[in-house]
Amino acid sequence: MSEFLAMGGYAIYVWSSYAIAVVVLGLNAILPVRTERREIAELQRAINARTKHDTPS
Amino acid sequence: MSPQALVCAVLRREFRRTARNQSEAGHPLIFFVLAVMLFPFALGPDTALLSVVAPGVIWVAALLAASFSVEGLFRSDFADGSLELMALSGAPLALVGLAKALAHWLVAGVPVLLLTLPLAVGLGLDPGVLAILMASLALGSGCMSLLGTSISALTVGLRGSGMLVALLILPLYIPLLIFGASATANAALGLSAAAELYFLAGLLVLALTLTPWATATALRIRLS
Amino acid sequence: MTYPSTRLDVSNLILERGEFVLSPALTFTAQGPSLIQLGGENGAGKTTALRALAGLVTPASGSIHWCRQSIDKLDNYATSLNYIGHVSGLSAELSVRENLEFIAAIGRQQQVRSPAAALALLEAQTFAEQPVRQLSAGQRQRAALARLALFDCPLWMLDEPFTALDADSRKLVENLIDDHLERGGIALIATHQPWGGRHQATQIHLGRQST
């Protein structure tokens, strides 16, 4: 297992590349989902606020 | 209303406006000379080194001067409503864009070419290379004006569009810089610079055919 | 010389600007001599509506027909239209005459008078040589309206033409519009000032309604 991790002496380069890939792709996966959830929550709040203050026209 | 008459009308108007506020038209030229003049202070006065660097320095300074001077091309037209008027006059907006680019080239491009002469001598560039530098800059400044007109039409009326135009336009100027600087570098080594000059001429023709459409579309978008 | 039969049909025009949908669907027909006044408080979309009718802005939905042809398929719509926005369209550095000469040179509309004659009609010839920068608002407005006398267009669209005009300049412009109507022209005016001319104006009120 340890010689697998060593990557024939290029461990730093290979693993750092994969780590950066995980970070970049991870951010592109998680951040949009979080903004979507926040947007939905915001819209819910706006709708609740409007229905509460809606004077019957 | 023949196209030539339309182009002449736009040119006449641009020259009158430039004549009436010369200081504004002078700013990019002063910037160009200043930018080139900084390098002897940075690299030391010996012209042996300076003459090697001179073509690249002059090309980069010309690029920056063009990207700053092209920003204000439509600004006052957009503000005072004459852009709206030109769009509704029935005249082809692409031709107006082309005339504007030609006006910019004559007002900002040609003076940069003329200023290159004393600057190149100051940087110790020998006359053979200078001729090629002037040829490449002549073709290159044409492309700069055409491409710059389209990009400035895209950002007209936006606040802070000064830096925005430079940010959008410089990546697109890189091919011009590559062929322009390498043409002069080849000339300095005694090699023929024909290939690069042909490329620059090719880019100029491409810009002449495509950018008017882009300028017209961009202006219509900004007016909507 | 009267205009050939002219007709502007607008059917359920809906305009969108940023988040707002402007004006409930706009539908009207203007035929032969007719004056339409677009009313509504500031920001109700009068200018956007006028710009859409002029073809500058593409409406979200609805259609505009000039002489029974849709304006975006019509390439000579511009030659029959004289549009004056609330911005003068005159460059500050140039003199009034130079501006008008440029407008005459670039315009495809049918020119009937020399720039000097057009300026005289608007009593603007006294300051024709002054740069527009030095003009008062009323003078600049009259210089801008000189385009109405320069070209012969059956369709006029004026955005707030009477702002900054004193009483007799206003009378002057109203007469100009009335002459245009007598020759069978159509005029659309976006203003909330009352119309004092001879012809009867049909009112269209634009109310802004966010979606």
Next chain:
Amino acid sequence: MFDFLNKYASLMHFYRLSRRLSQWLAPLTAVLMCAGVVGGLWFAPTDYQQGDSFRIIYIHVPSAWMSLFVYMSMAGAAVSILVWRVKVAEIALRCSAPLGASFTFLALVTGSIWGKPMWGTWWVWDARLTSELILLFLYLGIMALQNAIEDRRVAARAAAVLTLIGVVNIPIIHYSVEWWSTLHQGPTVSKFDRPSIHLHMLIPLLLMSVGFTTFYISALMVRMRTEILRYDRKTNWVREIVTTHHGSPSSV
């Protein structure tokens, strides 16, 4: 045909379509990526020239390929914005730019890391890497222009024109950078010619490439749904979706 396009490109239909699409696209991306990484790190034999450092290819090449693929799909969206005024294309253009920039950045970083063991320097002015660098600036330019204009519909159309200007310039930039790098470094074989590709090496590469593409589409879907909700927030179909949603997150 255009009314059909516009009616069915309406945002509500697209929103529902993208929900269904995400349901199975996200797990597929995960499977493809894992298979590609496992294949690339374990099963692919060591390259006789570069040793194990060649395994960076499984990140560098797919992301470099994606940086161009995203720009081309943005150019397609740009044409449909300018010609047919399709709202969905406007939102697709706005949401694709950051993804394209991320792929380009990833290609740049992994490219220079890959170059380090071979040439001893972190950055080398290789033709392909330099073209990627300029492509990154094109993406940043499109994003900068979009943020500078408030009205979303005008911003989308302006960005569409800039994208088309960019797409014409990409081959010019690529060719002039090739010319420039051969001029200054001499016509050596470009450092990035892939090593003679062995079958076991090729399969993970294909898996990763398809995985990156499905990742782009599913990440784009999420971004677009957020944008659609914000765009149509006053309509009642959005109100009904939001109220029945109780905040359960949609999968990636």
